[in-house]
Amino acid sequence: MFAIYHIAVYFDVKPGRVDEFIAASHLDGRESNANEPGTLRFELIADENIPNRFYLNEGYESLEAFNTHAAGPYFKQFFDTIVPLVEGGEPTWLIRGNRVEDPSV
Template sequence: MYHIAVSFDVPAEHHEAFIAAALEDGRNSAADEPGTRRFELIRDEEDPDRFYLNEAYDDPEAFQAHVDGKHFARFFEIISPFAVGPTWLIKGTTIEDPLAARA
């Protein structure tokens, strides 16, 4: 599984627009992009103006398909006038433990 996490700083007066755009992106990506596995929006506990996107994809190619897709473009079209980011936090592939029990 391929994971990415990014942060965005968003002025208080734009929180609602950012949240709506991020949730729409996640919802539509999950529906239209077969390689999208998880799309989470998280608000920082200490800084209410900081938001994180925590996403998982089948592989780097599935993430690239998301980046090249219409939902990603629409998200940035909406947020670019007011959001600062993305600041990359992680980008990488899960290392599975072959000895761990599977549920």
């Protein structure tokens, strides 16, 4: 019934720091996808109405796979890099949970 653990967060990036934030996000996504078997999806999305707001939409095989990612080197490197680039230094959480599958499909 449940499949894929999802998280979605957003960051408001400081003016003039967008390119650095995008580069750090893409590096985290590439390395996580390549080296963490439980990482299924890592998307960076720019808000269409709020300048400098970026969303991370991520999918993992399970909560345990997300926790492995969060304890890993790419996650740490990402936050070490982006803390001075974003307002408040922390993400705003939008969702955390498992996708509910339609059993009839």
